[in-house]
Amino acid sequence: MIITGLAVGAVLGIVMQRGRFCVTGMLRDIFLQRSWRTFVGLLIVIAVHAVGIAALTSAGVITPTYDNFAPLAVIVGAFIFGFGIILSGGCASGTWYRSGEGLVGSWIALATYALSTAAMKTGILSGFTAAMSSWETELTTLPALFGVSVWWFVVPFAALTAYLTRHFMIKESKRPKIARLGNQPAWKRPLHVYTAGALIGLIGVIAWPLSAAAGRNSGLGITTPTAHTLQYITTGDESYLNWGVMLVLGILAGSFIAAKATGEFRIRVADATTSVRAVAGGTMMGVGASLAGGCTVGNGMVQTSLFSFQGWIALLFIAIGVGVAAKIFLKPAAVAKKTNAQEGTYSTEQSIANESVTSAEDRVLPVTTSQAPVSLGGVKVATGLVSLKPAVSEKLRDLGDGYYALDSLGAVCPFPLIEAKDVIKTLDSGEHLVIDFDCTQATDAIPQWCATDGHEVTDFKETGDASWQITVKKG
Incomplete structure (x- = not known):
């Protein structure tokens, strides 16, 4: 029956x-x-999950x-977990599925997350976990506290x-497409x-009885299965090979299949800063989730659906940790980004210098260079030594x-957006910002x-596997 975990994980x-x-x-x-x-x-996710779990529980x-x-x-x-997911660039489930997109930074975060989780649960830090968890209350869920059916919370929450949902969908319909x-x-x-939220909630409902049938009385979960995956790999103990392990491996496989099929998979090697943050973030994720009893899935989706004190208070303090870390770390760069050739990381064959898209609106720029110009989204640019007027930033x-070019290749979410918002302030209304990026999340953000x-997108195209270029006209 544990094979159903692989199927559920792949769909998820x-x-x-x-x-x-994310x-x-x-x-x-x-x-x-x-x-x-x-x-x-x-x-x-929580609402769909809550309705489904309440129905399954009521039916026995x-x-x-x-x-x-x-x-x-x-x-x-x-709080530690929330702080860590900013450093690692994604939560527990996000780190698994972004690993399937080829982000080496997520691989690093996933490895340290698994290691620290295993250490906290059954390893050298298990005593610390037990000590921190020793102060317990008799509180479990809100319905139990008030002595009422869970439906008294499920129905108002779903409403x-x-x-x-309707409010924000109406707002979306009134703004530019x-x-x-x-x-x-x-x-x-x-x-x-x-x-996606409705589908994930439904998958969570389906997961619970399938997981229970395999001897695991729980729904979706990431932290303990991640630790068990590492423990099975390192010890070969088949007791660790369970439904949860199949679930997280399925997430990795499903994400890879989806990314590969849609041209969004490419190995992207992290630079030094991203790698160091991934190590620290992954470690904090494992420590934090082990103490809190779950991650953004176990607590933020499952326990919240049960209306447990643990789930909702954990979600609140995860958010606080995210807010503090975002304030500290998520800022525009103070200096210009090095080119890919200078860094030697996050390289892409579809970078600005190699792009050759033409249109009827080609504009030849005044340049001084020893090399012939190439075309960038209809704008001809030189690849050698260039003499142009100074950029506004x-x-x-x-x-x-x-037209101004911003190179965000190699920048992980949310930095392409942060940098775009920072530099567009230096442009005049009607000027264009051409952004090259390879962060999947930025295709929506x-x-x-x-x-x-109120800015206009005048061009948006793929430039290769997991590489995109968008041209924004300042409003």
Whole structure:
């Protein structure tokens, strides 16, 4: 029966990858964008999950158990976890599915996450985990506290989520249409975050009875299965090879399949800063999730659906950790980004210098160079020594005629958006910003920003596997 975990995980990985479903980004948007739009996607997961679990429990199909709330472990652990997911660039499930997209930084974070989780649960740090968790209360769930049926919480919560979903969908319909990649078949287009949320909630409902049938009385989970995966690999003990391990391996496989099929897979090697942050972030994720009793899936999706104290308080302090770390680390670069040739990392054959797209609006720039110019989205640029007028920002290359290039290749989410928002402030209305990037999440984040802030996307195209170029006209 554990093979059903692989199937559920594969479907979950596909949906998460196609929906760019990242709880880290949802929480981060609250602080960086002052927007709750994507967070409603998480509420949809919880609502669908809550209705399904309540129905299965009422029918006697599953019998969830509830841990006593351990305030110190949950609060401290959730904060550490929230802080860590900013450093690692994704939450637990996000790290698994982004590993399937070829991000080496996520591989590093995943390895240290697995190692620290195993150490906290059964290894050298297990005593610390036990000590932090020793202070328990008798609180389990809100329905138990008030002595009422869980439906008294499920129905109002589902109604509130439906209202918020409708509210933000109406807002979306009234703003300019979001730019999408041109000439792309429907099956390659990303899922709307709300659609992805509803599907993930449904997958979570299906997962519970399948997991229970395999002897694991729980639903979706990432932290313990990640530790068990490492323990099985290192010890060969088949007791660790369970439904949860199949689930997380399925997420990796499903994400890879989805990314490969849609041209969004490419090995992207992290630079030194990203790698160091991934090590620290992955370690903090493992420590924090082990203390808190779960990650953004175990606590943020499953325990919240059970209306447990652990789930909702953990989600709150994960958000606080995200907010603090975002304030510290998520800032525009103070200096211009090095080119890929200078860094030797995150290289791509479809970079600016190699792009050769032509149009009827080709503009030849005044250059002094020993090499012939090439074309960038209809703008001819020199690849050698160039003499152009100074750019309005040192992060930009002046392409002439009011066009400026921003190289965000290699930057992980949310830095392509952060840098774009920073440099566009230096441009005049009507000038164009040409952004090259290879962060999958930015294919949605940048167009969303343009529509919200009144900028026009004049061109948006793929430039190769997991490489894109978008041209933004400042409004």
